[in-house]
Amino acid sequence: MKKLLLFLLLYTPSLIFAQISGYESRSIQGFEVYVQEDALNNHPQETNEAIDLLTAKLTEIVDFGLKAAIVEELRLVKIFMDWNTTNGSAVYHPYLQWLIDNGYIVEKWKSIEISNITNFINWTELNQPFMVMHEMAHAYHHRVLGFSYAPITQAYNNAMQNGLYDSVLYHAGNGVYYYREAYAATNEKEYFGELTEAYLGENDFYPFIREDLEVHDPIAYDLLVSIWEFEDIMGVENYDYTDVALYPNPTSGMLTLKWNKTWRPKTITISTLDGKTLMKQDTNTVGDTRLNISNLAEGIYILVLDNLKTYKIVKSK
DSSP: OHHHHHHHHHHOGGGGSOOOTTEEEEEETTEEEEEEHHHHHHOHHHHHHHHHHHHHHHHHHHTTOBOHHHHHHHHTSOEEEOSBSSSSSEEEEOOHHHHHHTTOOGGGTTEEEEOBHHHHHHHHHHTOTTHHHHHHHHHHIIIIIOTTOHHHHHHHHHHHHTTTTSSEEEEEETTEEEEEOOGGGSOHHHHHHHHHHHHHSOOSBSSOSHHHHHHHOHHHHHHHHHHSOBSSTHHHHTSGGGSEEEESSSBSSEEEEEEOSSOOOSEEEEEOTTOOEEEEEEOOSSSOEEEEOTTSOSEEEEEEETTTEEEEEEEOO
16 A cells, blocks of 8 residues: 555656646646646647646746755745636736635635736747746745845835836837836836846846846846856856847947957857848957947847857847
8 A cells, every 4th residue: 555655646746736626736847737627628729738838938947057945946836827817917926815805716825827828828929938937036035035025125226216117128029119117117026027037038128138137237137146046156157148248238329248258259240130241340359349330220130249149139219
């Protein structure tokens, strides 16, 4: 009997998860996931597509190289997948009483809910590829750091006082960009969630990626370095975009490339998204490199270093 129980625990991991009425439980990359049975039965194609997408995103999180203790904390966060609980896409539930008052099951407390499967698929593909990590950041903020964690609040207040997020470039998807107030300006929780996207992946608001964040909001950058620790120092340095910082990006004219001490390319090329070369320039041997792109039309371009590394740059008005 003991051997049978051991076998069941090893080979049917869903058995160790709570059985929640109306949901099918499964283990994905060590995360406890609950998929709404109605969604599976009535919308199998889209629901299974969403499960595949969630699997890819959880694999991405595991592969970031974050310290094992951080990953294990994230794996404690249950994930629910519902067909269309809301008109949004995903949400973290920190407040038990709110769930009760709004007719939710209490098992969703301190969990992430994919609240609209169709929007989850479409919005992830459109302009929010790190949506799941955004919600995981909320969970980590609440469950591990605490929503009253002073360094996040202080960084947020500093950013608001300096107007860093009053008007930034927003990627609406399909190459459409325009200026608006950043979602990070909402409160310190969304500030942490949004900038975590930029630090670990890509956000739909500027700063889009880690190099942008380091230049635009260095206090937040240093904070995120201290919170999202990697297994080793090289974990951060191995990311390609730490070889150079580009700023300002977006820019209406001059673009500065600040090199690190370990690598400098010989040639810089700027091309259109379909690969047409528009500019080509040799780098100077010392100091920063400056590019004048004022003659380019407003839009998105690809900057290529020695045909090895590529970066997205935005020419603004």
